Amino acid sequence: MPPGATRRLAADAPGIAEAGALLREGRLVAIPTETVYGLGADAGNPAAVAGIYAAKERPRFNPLIAHLPDLAAARREGVFGEDAARLAEAFWPGPLTLVVPVAEGGRVSDLARADLGSVALRVPGSRLARDVLAAAGCPVAAPSANRSGRVSPTDVDHVLGDLDGRIAAVLDGGPCPVGVESTIVACLDGPPVLLRPGGVSRAEIEAVLARPLAAAGPAGAAPVSPGLLASHYAPRAAVRLGATRVLPGEAVLLFGPDAPAGLDEAALCLNLSPAGDLAEAATHLFAYLRRLDAAGPATIAVTPIPDHGLGEAILDRLARAAAPR
Ligand code: TXA
Ligand code: MG
16 A cells, blocks of 8 residues: 555546546546545556555455446447447446446456456446546446445545545545445346446336346346445444334434434434435435444434335445444
């Protein structure tokens, strides 16, 4: 790990050029996307990719998503069948990752793919991210820019709180507008499989495919996402889901206009969306979990959240935060 402080780059032409140059040199740069901040490295440079795991203290070599500036660049890395092409055209640039067979001559290293015959590709919706990717001129592997097991970062201070001194730079793009990670769909043999709910809802994807997405089944039946560990996004506090009554001293994560019983006994509460808007709730999810956790409660109680639209991704992240560790 290079010693010294992490540089904070501005979201302007010199900052973008510098981020691209650092990535080309094999350094680690955190970049804002519309979902969360990613910890970027040249996906074709195994030493740079290994640096991601070291900086995150990620215990295992999970495969990483390679980020590209456009569909043409993505087609050099992966083979797009009919379903993948349809989804890419409908949702890129945007919060969708497609797992497709590796293309011959693709540059994403075996390490970034964890030696799988498939590769995860994403063209981010953030214009700033695409500008950095174009400046880098290489596929950029980027998991979320947090230390392993921590809550994903949706602004620069979250990134620096976890990774200051461990990475060369962070590009400051302000808060991330979507707030939960990309939806991951595998388009390999057979019907497309939903590997992770995320920023594009299941219903939107199924409308484009004109059929239901398959669920990730038991190993062997369908591709599973090796990185989808049960406990993830873990705050220090225990997380209690579906709370309709607050217990004294709990921190509370609210959704919607209704106050649960006992709220006046809460240590602290934040509302993801007083109006009950799931997109607004997604934007606030990780930042509010961090803020409640920083107050040091034993438990964070979360009031019920609907499971449609972006609610599926929000509940997926909260279930991981609540999972036993
Ligand atoms: O929104 C996002 O997707 C963010 C931003 C930075 O782009 N990135 C992100 O990356 O969430 P990460 O590393 O936290 O999640 C990548 C997921 C992991 O669960 C991994 O197992 C899965 O993608 N994955 C990557 N390659 C795969 C493959 N070939 N087959 C199946 N799953 C794969
Ligand atoms: Mg992550």
